[in-house]
Amino acid sequence: MNRWNISITAWLVLLPLISLIPAAYAAEDTPYSVEQTPAVLALDKAITLAEQSNPGLAQRRAQAEAMSALPSQLGSLPDPMISMGLVNLPTDSLSTSQEAMTQWQLGISQEIPFPGKLALKQQAAAERANASAFMTTEYKQQLIQYVTSYWWQLFYLEKTLAIISTNKTLLKQFIDIAETKYRVGHGLQQDVLLAQLELSKLLNREIELSSEREQVVIRLNTLLSRPTDTPIQLPAFQNIDTTLLEIKPIADILYLAKQNRPFLQQQKHLIAAAAEEKALAEKNLLPDFKVSAAYGLRQGNNLDGSDRSDMLSLQVGITVPLFADKKQKMAISQKNSELKQQHFAYQDSWNQVQADIANYMTQYEQARQQYSLLNTGILPQARQTIASMLSGYQVNKVDFLNLVRAQITLYDYETQLWLSVKTAKTALANLKASVGKDTFYE
Template sequence: MSSVLQLTRYLSVAALVLACGFAVANEQSLLTLEAATQKVTQDNPDLAQMLARAQAMAAIPSQEGSLPDPQISFNAMSLPVDNFNTRQVDMTQMSFGLSQAIPFPGKLALKEQAANYEAEAANLNADEVRLRLISDVKTLWWQVFYLDRALEIVASNHSLLHQFVDIARTKYEVGEGLQQDVLLAQLELSKLLDQKIGLTGLRRSTVARLNALLDQPANHPVQVSATLPLQLPEIKTENQLYQQAETARPLLASERQALNAAQTRLDFAHKDLLPDFNIEAAYGARSNMPDGTRRSDLLSLGVSMNVPIFAGSKQEKAIDQRTSELLQQRYTLQDKWNNVRAQISQTHSDYQRAQQQFVLFDTGIIPQARQTVASMLAGYQVNKVDFLNLVRSQITLFEYETQYWKAFTEAQQALAQLSADVGEDAIYE
């Protein structure tokens, strides 16, 4: 008897440990929203290639600001071709030369400055991609959350309709119900099965898109938490969000850097009308004469510069080109700013609408619909309510519960989009 008791205790402890292990494993397999956003910023290849491009752009300014490489030359000058004797002709010399091209002062600084603006724009573009990816991941994560809740509602309604079928069949068997009630309930069960198939397929495709952003196999299983705080915060006004976006949105900052680069390239085009210089120095070594008389070596110095005689078709056309590019960039910045404000207004409106719907379903519609179903069911069991109205009330409750979770999900997705539109998470009052 004692051994049986010990065995029972052992099995109980083992079952408890196994259950805890399953619970921990299940908890570890959950993909939290924070983990998803962290993973996309670490593993997404699109963001990685943008960061690599920004690093490449950061290496350009020092190249643009450096002088051209000097040139070294070696020459045999005035060498007689009949015997190649370096002592026969007085001008024969072995020459070593060095030359350095020097752009007009200020040109290199402008080229380096333009490259710096472009490098900073590339870095800001990477930040913009990061914001977009985080928003996309959050949107898909919340979509999976919604589909899980919708599938739970389908399963719950499937169980309730089974109970309705049993009640209708029992009443039909005792002669108090109609066969059409049983058939109607079975038809609604089939409709629920069709909805389940559609929701399951949509969840599969949503998970595949989420896995693609997370750099995971498309069929990698994803489970999200079913219990989350059901609270929706108040957000700032549109004008406040406009002001934040003007300084925080990487897209706008990148366009401003591109505008600065265009202005710098225009300044360089004006300065390119001025000549560049080339400084040369050469040393010619001469051999002694055949009778031993020493001949002095020769030193040559020179400065040359280009003459922009074709400025009308070259440098001035470059100025026209850079002027048009600067104008284009100004229009681009204004267009981006208009689009950002439109996005903020649209997303702000979407959140307000979803928040109001969520509160309405939570505090009014769903409690009333549940009371209606309970009242209908009680009335049907005593033959005071027909079966069709009972089923309709349950289907209506099913639709309201689905819309409740949809409103909550759309509100969360709007918050994610709004953070990306503004450029930061500080969007709450």
Template structure:
């Protein structure tokens, strides 16, 4: 009767510990100042310095087209001509005059329009860069968020198993002291507990590093505590087929639109280089004011002078300058075309990789949640019942509990990896609507 009472007491103690751990604040997630994935994304988009830098760059480049599309600034000149060095008298010599002049350079028709067009494409490409940086930022924030969520669940699982192992140690000690157990059982449980403590130390360090990186993305102090909610959606949506995702990326991905715009800018610069074979013009007008009188017999005041100048820039060294410039711009256009083709390949590969990772993690999450973890839990229950009646040795009981622990970690890891794969897929495609 005493043995039966002892076994029931041990069983009740073990289950009480499990229930107390599950209902503890750490496990239940009853923390304040928590923020969801959506809040984290909102903070990052609103405050991230790199994204703000790209926005400022875009605004800066938007001011360039009107500048390069305007005529060069005119030149106003003031001249003192033909003053005699002995007296510097304006009346002494007939050709002495003070002049005011005005000149303006006129590029060959079409050049300014092409310069403005190329600058507009550059500004548009900078706008697409803002969208791309924003997209990648959101993907990074989501990935960090779900990684921290997994680490929280892992730490809770470690804490629960530490409590259970401490209870196992107490039970093993009790059995050893009453002559019904072995000292090696106590040592084994203590070893497993020490291993769990070591794993907890590593997980806490990893979580802090992940929190630092997430805080940086959100422009928060690096050491600020990051608290996440305990309850999240575990829904695993069905994805659109890869071909449709490819087509969606070609029209939605900002990186591809940026590179397409850069091709347009390169084409405008090539056309401009071809226009440089044609000359620019310069027109000038000068008014000369004279003083004094004409000599007899005509007499009378000296008349003022008006001069008109027209200049033409001659492409005399076209073989070394303009032709080389056309060749350079042509190669730059080819480079941009090849870069776009290469980037499309990388985007498609990123989409396929993310789809593969998502399906793998989704299947694992379902398998661990509906099969492996419940089965492992049943195995622990069975082992515990057998241990109470001395039909199962302590080593197998501890091993079954640690196996369950590892499967629970893999369960949460699969959930986190599936959500991170979704974030990478959304970033690769260029929008969130990647589902059926």
């Protein structure tokens, strides 16, 4: 009779726990709650906020606008110079009519570079302006990459904190069962202590993840140019796209990257600018010109009593590359080396882009396969195992230590599931930044 009473008592404690399991796992779909209830921050909204308010991006946009104003300046002739003066004034009388050569003179002069030089200067500046514009786009894509990575990191932390909350509840129920069985003589005190130890470990992990969550919130708010203590709430789980699709082969993605990556396009424009500057250095061996004209107004009379006529002066000057070996030819050598440097820089950048893309694709594919295995195979089996072991523990067919270990293993699998989602989504964000666009799905 006493055995039946003990069994009934254990079942009364165990049944609420078994009924709690489905609700506990369903509760994981609710994001980790915070004390405040801020506006929901979806990923696309976070990206839009970053694009609109990030000061680093605004700085580079302003820099690109400034660079775009250079070509027209460098492609224009130097400003002409107007001069006015009194020429050949005698010092004995300071009279403007005493000497025939004394005159008030008004002149204008214009420097004229050898034909083609201004066009080369303008084209080189235009290429550098285009490079600056592509660098702005590159920074924008890197910004989106960081925002996306932090957003998915926050998603992972909130899902993990929700799982911890669920496991805390279950471990507390385990403790109640172990204590009940211990009181009626069918359990061991070490079972109670073991469950309490595992609960303490979860509490410690919760503290660590909560701190990490606060740090991610600070970093994300900084990218959005908001106060660092602005609370962030993610959308409900059912409104977050966690699907992981297959992507194109690496050859197709590398082709897309070569055509679309802003950093590579910037390098191409820098190569073009260096080529224009080299051509300009070669053209600097040719002379520049200076054309001047002056009108002289004379006063007084000629010996025959007639008025003195005014004077017109015309002059053409030409530069002589007298020190070409030390100056112009050395400049040509310099620009030739700079052009080689830009070609090597492009090749080095392209090699790095290929390595990054291969690395991110490997990360994504591994995480995608892990997610599929955990979601469709391991987790359903682990949950069924836990439910079966709970029933076996009630009739003393399962050791309490194995039951707790199984629950902790399930916790690990659940966190690995969302870690694989975070890893895959972060790899996709990195891949998008490396390619320059996101049309890399099959």
